[in-house]
Amino acid sequence: MPLITKPNIVDTDEFYAKLLATHRGLSEAQSHALNARLVLILANHIGAVDVLDQALELARDGA
Amino acid sequence: MxxxxxxxxxxxxxxxxxxxxxxxxxxxxxxxxxxxxxxxxxxxxxxxxxxxxxxxxxxxxxxxxxxxxxxxxxxxxxxxxxxxxxxxTWKVGRTFHRDKEVFNFDLLPEDGHKMxxxxxxxxxxxxxxxxxxxxxxxxxxxxxxxxxxxxxxxxxxxxxxxxxxxxxxxxxxxxxxxxxxxxxxxxxxxxxxDGELFEERFLIADIEMQGDFASERWFWFEPTFHAGQSALLHKQPDNIYRIDLQLGWDTDPEEEKKPEKVIPRIQKVVGHNDFKLDWVSVYTFQCRxxxxxxxxxxxxxxxxxxxxxxxxxxxxxxxxxxxxxxxxxxxxxxxxxxxxxxxxxxxxxxxxxxxxxxxNSSRSTRFMSPDAGAERLFRDAVLHLAARADFARPMVNSGRLSKPCVYPLSAPDADLPQGAKPGAVAPDAPIENGWLTEALGSDFVLLALGAAPPDVTGVRILTPAVTDTLRKRYLGDKPHALYLIRPDQVVAARWISGTKADVEAALAAAWEGR
Structure with missing residues (x-):
């Protein structure tokens, strides 16, 4: 299955604001830890290894 | 000039x-x-x-x-x-990160509007x-x-x-x-x-410049000509260009306004010094x-x-x-x-x-001027991905362009196109000899499409011929409809079939501000 790279969130601005709000008040180390947990949660939700492989590759590009 | x-x-x-x-x-x-x-x-x-x-x-x-x-x-x-x-008139916006264009948008205005x-x-x-x-x-x-x-x-x-x-x-x-x-x-x-005062300042300047810049909105995140900050260039009539430059909070606004500080910055934006400085101001970001x-x-x-x-x-x-x-x-x-x-x-x-x-303005400000930590991390991640994946582009926020809000009215509504629902500004459309917005004018109007309107005191009846555009924006798949439109062109109520009593009740509610 191909990784969805087209916009797929109905209200992007609302989601982005919620994402930042979830981090508010955390230290940098706590934020990194939150992000790590979030990646694991979302990866488990996706499940399909071929999709996750493509996501890992896209995230690594240009790093 | x-x-x-x-x-x-x-x-x-x-x-x-x-x-x-x-x-x-x-x-x-x-x-x-x-x-x-x-x-x-x-x-x-x-x-x-x-x-x-x-x-x-x-x-x-x-x-x-x-x-x-x-x-x-x-x-x-x-x-x-x-x-x-x-x-x-402009419709294309270009967004740059560092010195590369990450994407552009075209507002693609719909046909059939006067403006x-x-x-x-x-x-x-x-x-x-x-x-x-x-x-x-x-x-x-x-x-x-x-x-x-x-x-x-x-x-x-x-x-x-x-x-x-x-x-x-x-x-x-x-x-x-x-x-x-x-x-x-x-x-x-x-x-x-009441509200938020952001710790951010922008310098805005008008310059007069002969040139052939496109009629577009150009926005830069962290350009090399203005390291770590944001910049915006907009074309105005008479060869006047507007430049907005993020200054950061730790700067002295009076100092930054001095021509000897401003001119070298603008030279870096436009790439030459063949321009005249017309006006400079500094403002603080506020959402209050x-x-x-x-x-x-x-x-x-x-x-x-x-x-x-x-x-x-x-x-x-x-x-x-x-x-x-x-x-x-x-x-x-x-x-x-x-x-x-x-x-x-x-x-x-x-x-x-x-x-x-x-x-909307607070969200744009946070994106342009993120706090250290997670805000900065995500902002930079979005800009990084925007050059590589479509989904990240709508996350880039250099200002969400103004549209009229849809007032939350509790008014009679019907299964008709969403763009013309109660609380929204009645969408424009070409009609005989002009435009719908011109025909709506400054009083309460009962727009009757495809059916005879009831006779109600205090409203002006408008019965334009149903064109394809009117059908698309006001009827959808319904054969007829009745729209009560306020003097500010906001849809007050609408029906597929409305009676005199329906319209009178909606008119009274609109005047009472319900």
Whole structure:
């Protein structure tokens, strides 16, 4: 299955604001830890290894 | 070509020699919003008196980006076509990160609207056109009349005014404060804003430059010519370009305004030094508003009521939205055809509109000027991904462009196209001999499409031939519909089949502000 790279969130601005709000008040180390947990949660939700492989590759590009 | 500022003539007010009869409406401030307010009231048969502490139009471009809805309002006031003809119509925006274009957008305006999506036009031109229109309508404009105090009684307000010939007082049924972000009237009433003050400053400059820049909006995140900050370039008429540069909080605004600081920065943006600096200003990002826009006999409209960070064109456009919502109601109150309780609906609708603008502006500001930590991390991640994946592009936020809000009305609705639902501005469409927005005018209209309308007192019937565009925007797959449209062109209610009683009830509710 191909990784969805087209916009797929109905209200992007609302989601982005919620994402930042979830981090508010955390230290940098706590934020990194939150992000790590979030990646694991979302990866488990996706499940399909071929999709996750493509996501890992896209995230690594240009790093 | 730099703008030639011509002072308006000062005339000694009658009130300096003898007390004036009580005025219906006094407007404080002859900026675009105060002038639009006066013209709007005049179109409803109410002559206001406008006071301004100065005697020229705004210095510098200031509000430059006028939205489609604002152009429709300006058109109703009589200066829309002039503004579009003079303005620069644009629809493409380009976003750069460092020195690479990450993506561009095309507003792709839909066909079948009289007005374009946006035009860029310096505020001074809009004010000039509005002043000429106000004079045509016989509106009393009093230059160099500075309000120094406001006193309220139960059913009136009295302003004391300082002029070059001394002081005088005016009593009025209503005072409308259109005196801008630093509103002296707001201060005189002891009112203050609630909301966020961001620790961010931008420098804005107008430059005159011969060149062939496209009519586009260019926005840079962290360009090499202005390391770590943001920059925006916009084209205006007469070879004037507007440049906005993020300064950061730890800078001294007075220092940054000096030409020896500004000119080298602009050289880096445009890549040469063949330009003339026309105007420079520094502003602080704020997203704040008054809790209420109605304070007994004093009404707040425009920046005096709410201020937003400028990216997204929500200052001037938001102010015209206020004028739109207040004019017909206040005129009816003055003429005693509506109760003053209906002004509560102005407050409710425009605080709602202001909150939408504040929310959008706060989000844009956070994206442009992220706090250290997670905000910065995600902002940079979005910009990184935007060059590689489509999904990240709508996350890039350099200002969400102003659209009119949809008021949350609890009005009769039907299974008809969403774009024309109650609370939304009635979408434009071509009709015989013109445009729907022109035919809607300034009164309550019952738009009957494909069916005969009931006869209701107090509404004007409009029955244009049903064209494909009207069908698409107002009917969808239904054979006929009835739309009650307010004087501000907001849809008040709609039915597939509506009776006389339905329309009468909706009309009463709209007047009562329900």
């Amino acid at each position: 730099a703008y030639a500022y011509t002072p308006f003539p000062y005339v000694a007010a009658p009130g300096l020699s003898a007390p004036e009869p009580r005025h219906k409406v006094v407007i404080v401030g002859a900026g675009p919003i105060g002038l639009a307010m006066a013209i709007e009231l005049a179109s409803h048969g109410v002559q206001a008196t406008v006071l301004d502490d100065n005697n020229v139009v705004s210095v510098g471009s200031r509000a430059i980006c006028w939205s489609k809805r604002s152009l429709e309002i300006l058109d109703r006031l009589g200066v829309g076509e002039r503004s579009v003809t003079k303005g620069v 374009p999506a946006f035009v860029n036009l310096q505020q001074y031109f809009v004010e000039e056109y509005l002043v000429e229109r106000a004079i045509e309508l016989g509106i009393n404009l009093r230059w160099k009349n500075r309000v120094v105090s406001v006193e309220q009684a139960a059913d009136s307000a009295t302003v004391t005014i300082e002029t070059p010939d001394g002081r005088y007082s005016l009593e009025a049924d209503w005072v409308i404060a259109c005196d801008g972000a630093r509103s002296p009237v707001r201060g005189m009433l002891g009112l203050d804003f 508003r008054l809790r209420s826009f109605v304070h007994n006999r004093v009404l707040f409209v425009g920046d005096s009521a709410h201020i937003v960070s400028p990216f997204g064109a929500r200052g001037g456009n938001g102010g015209l939205g206020d004028v739109d919502a207040l004019g017909w109601r206040l005129a009816a109150v003055v003429k005693s055809t509506a109760d003053k309780a209906c002004l509560a609906a102005y407050d409710r609708e425009r605080t709602y509109g202001a909150d939408e603008n504040l929310l």
